[in-house]
Structures are given as structure tokens and as C-alpha cells.
Amino acid sequence: MNLRVLLQTSLLVLSLLPTLVLAVDRIGDFSLLDQNGYFHQMSWYDDNKAIVLLVQATGDTAVQNVLTDFDALNSRFDTQGIEFFMINPLGLKDRDAVKAQMAALDIDMPVLMDDARLISQALDIDNIGEVLVYNPKSFSLLFRGPLGAQLTAALTDIVSGRDLQTTQVASTGTPVNYPIKTAHLQQVPSYEKEIGPIIAQNCAACHREGGIAPFALDSHTMVMGWSQMIREVLMTKRMPPGQIDSHIGDFINDMVLVDEDAQKIVHWIEAGSPKDGITDPLTALVWPETEWAFGEPDYIVEIPEQSIPATGILDYYNVMVELDLEEDRWVRASQYIPGDRTVLHHTLHSLIAPGETRGGSLLGGEPDRPDIAPYIPGQAPRMEPPNTGGLLKAGTRISMQMHYTTTGKESVDASRIGIWFYPKGFIPEERMTGQCACHFTPTWVNIPPLDPDYEMTQSFTIEKDAKLFAFTPHMHFRGKRMRFSAEYPDGTSEELINIANYNYNWQLAYTYKEPKAVPAGTVITATGAFDNSEQNKMNPDANRSVPWGLQSWDEMFFGAADWKYVDQSGN
Secondary structure, X not given: OOHHHHHHHHHHHHXXXXXXXXXXXXXOOOEEEEOOOOEEEHHHHOOOOEEEEEEOOXXXXXXXXXXXXXXXXXXXXXXXXXXXXXXXXXXXOOHHXXXXXXXXXXXXXXXXXXXXXXXXXXXXXXXXXXXEEEEOOOXXXXXXXXXXXXXXXXXXXXXXXOOXXXXXXXXXXXXXOOHHHHHHHHOOOOHHHHHHXXXXXXXXXXXXXXXXXXXXXXXXXXXXXXXXXXXXXXXXXXXXXXXXXXXXXXXXXXXXXXXXXXXXXXXXXXXXXXXXXXXXXXXXXXXXXXXXXXXXXXXXXXXXXXXXXXXXXXXXXXXXXXXXXXXXXXXXXXXXXXXXXXXXXXXXXXEEOOOOOOOOOOOEOOOOOOOXXXXXXXXXXXXXXXXXXXXXXXXXXXXXXXXXXXXXXXXXXXXXEEEEEOOOOOXXXXXXXXXXXXXOOOOOOOEOOOOOOEEEEEEEEEOOOEEEEEEEXXXXXXEEEEEXXXXXXXXXXXXXXXXXXXXXXXXXXXXXXXXXXXXXXEEEEEEEEEOOOOOOOOOOOOOOOEOEOOXXXXXXXXXXXXXXXXXXXXX
């Protein structure tokens, strides 16, 4: 056997692992949102002995009749290291119906909504009403069967640390079918026409030579080689990064892979990642030669080089940069390019105009001041909406706070900011403004030790009719989630965005595809939560009462929104 055949054979065996492991009931880790939009990853429950999943379907009479008994079982075992969920395998996205059913039965329990149906397939769910017992440490199934004596006995054995006497019992109920899976088994999705283009559109911009991702997905060979990891990050929703709850709002950069595309990729991987056709869409990709998003900038800010030691805890680097603009210019776009993104985590900066002693406020509300892009992990270059901008005055200084982390080797960071101006003589007619629902030290209450879900909330009022453009959440390592909602003057309310799985290492300003109109007097509320438990793998110290602070081991709570007032007359 030659080397090429051996490699192909090895990769084929690897690609079949998901199918093989199911035979021994090892599922792998997975993540889903529940009916209320809360994020649940099974590995975060590995301090429990088991997770119990009841297969639920709204309107199914048989399962509705056992919900009360299932809730009673939850009450019996939930203090003994057993976590209880339901799972909806139908992909109907009927959150409101599920909420109504749970409310009618007075049951407070998460129902995991498997919109893409990939988790249900991996769990091999056959019928509504069956119960699965899952081990969050080994990611394997311990028991499968109906609600009843055998399930109770199995849970008793698990709690007692005994081997299970029974692991599988036949169950009946409404069959669960997977027509898309069946179709993909009969006709594997085409790499050339389907898989390659999906990767090109959703992954390749970062996963390319010189991109910010750790490896390139620039050919079928590379995708096939990384196929098992691709499957894993889709099942746990680690990738694409920065994804939000797709049920709420419509955003340009929601980073959500549509269900149909996720199904194609996973089913293609499980079929062995075959290549078809004569062309490879990924090798055909051509990337711009310039690193600047909008062509060569009109003005480049060269930030003085910063020397970063190999080890140690670093205070913020405070840097003042003098701009040598000869005249005032209106800003239409900006981009921050880090010199060494392995050490630079983020920047904070403000513009100090001539005659000022300090810069703009983090709270926003200064529409004539330009918004120059900082560096935030995952943040895209900033382009203002048409005919919108702020004035960068000659003689302006940029006061910068630069947050660095050490990596074990010395480094030098030489970052740059590119700025694009409107043509000379053109004055944009509209201004962007905004505000932050923030907690600083006067209102901050320390996060208690070992608290897995400590909530904070803050609000502000939009005084005039406006159009909302974007939301930016900011917390540190303990940040868990953040939601923005609107309370309107007529007494109604609406959820605007749900960042269900906040990631400190991938922070975005989420921008509406179409600005959202809100009336004067609208109250915007940001509600966030922190996970200060030992289950938070990023937590620096779960036993600490956490204060507000600039460093990542302390915390912040920023919920910023950007908008334009409808009346731009200045009255």
C-alpha cells in the first residue's frame, strides 16, 4: 500500500469514528440553547454524576402525561448529583409553544431545543418519551429506556456508585424520523458544490494562511484532516465564534451557521469526507494582498512599539499618540491592526481634541467625536453608515490603554490604526451616538465566590426617536451571557439581542442588518450573568469575591448600544 492510499484509508477510519463510537454509546460533548435562550454545554455539568434527558414534543399526548412524573423524579434526585433536562428533537423551533406547555404544567425545567437535529441524531433518539441518561464526564450514555422503575433503579445505582443492572429497556412512543439524514446517506453532500462553498463563506477568511485562526482550511485535504475537530466544534457550538441566539434580531455578524449547512457538513464528515468533482473551491480562493479592509488608508497611526516581557502580570500600558493631521477631517472608517495579536488582548482609547485635558466618555453620547476602532478580539474593521461620521480635529491626541498578556517569550508589539476620510469639503449630515449600561465602582457589587450565575442589570433611556444600530457587550473571564431588551413608552417590551454564550476572547459589536426604530422614552436594559464557579474553566479564582477592575482577573459590566436620532437637526 502506497503512502497516499494509506493516508486516505487512515482518514476514512477517523471520519467513521462518530458512527463507531455510537455503537458503544459514546456521544461526545454537545451544546444547545433551551426554550428561554439559555446556553447549556454538557461538559460544564461534569460536577454531576449524570444528566437525564426526556425526549419532549409539544402536543404529544403520551409525553405530556408523564411530564409531571418526570418533574417529580427531578425533585427526588436533583440534590444527589443528577441534572435533569428535556430535549426537543424535532427542529421545529417552537420555543413559545414549549414555554406555554411548561407554564401550564408549572414545570420549571430547561428544554434543549435541537434546531439542527444533529444532537438528537448523535444520541440516536428513536421516539418521543424515551429517557436517556448521559455521563457528562465520559460523554457516554449510561441508560436508555422509558420513564419507570428501571430508570429509577438506574439513577439509584448511579447515585450509590454501583454498576447499573440494566442499561437499556425498550420504549415506545411517537417515532422520530430524520429525513435529511436519510437523504444525505443516500446522496452524500457534494464537496465541490456544497461543503467547499460553505467552508469558503463561513470559515476560510480566518482559517487561511496568515489569518487569525491557528490552521488553514484551504483545500479538501486540510478540511478532511481537521474533519473530526470540525464536527466537534459544531456539536459544541464553539465555532463559528461569537455566535448569538438566532431566534432574536437579525444581525450582519451573527456568526451563526444555518442549520442546513451544519447538517451537510456533519453528515459529509460522517460519510468519510469524500471529494467529488474536478475543482476545489478552497484552493481557488484569492485573498486581497493588502491587510487593510478598505484599501490603503488615508492616514495611518503608527503606535509606538511596546516591549512585552516573556512572563509576569502586566499593568495596562498607557500610551499617548500625537496625530500630525494638518487639517480637520471627517472620518468614515477605521481599522486596528495589532502588531502581535498573541500578546495584545484589547485596547481602550479616547480622543483628546485641542484644548481638552481628557478624552471622550466610555458612556458615549458625543456624536460629533469620531469613533476610531479599538482592538477587540474578533472585532471587524469599522465602516460608518452612509453619510454618517465624526470630525477628527487637527492636533488631536489618542490616549490609549493597551492590555497585554505574556506568552512565555519576549515580544514587541507595533500596532497601527488605519483611518479613511470623507472627501475634502464633504460634511456627512448624520451622527452616530450611543450609551453604555455600565456598572463602575460606585454601583458595583462584588461577585460572590463560587456563584455560577450571578446576574447584574443596568439601564438607560433613549430620549428621542432613534434607530438602533449595534450592541456591544463587555465582561471578563467570568462573563457568561448578556441580553439587551427594550421597554417602550406604551408599556410593551421586547428582547433585542441574546448573547447566550459570551466569550471574552471573541468580542463583537453586533450590528443590525436593518436599523431598528425605537420611540423617544425607550428604556434599554442590559442583563448579564457571571460564572464564578469552578465549572468555569476560564475562571482565575472561583473562591474570590470579585471586584470591578481593569485586569482580566477582576470584572467589568459594559452593555453598550449605538444609535442615530431620527431628527438630526440639532433641535
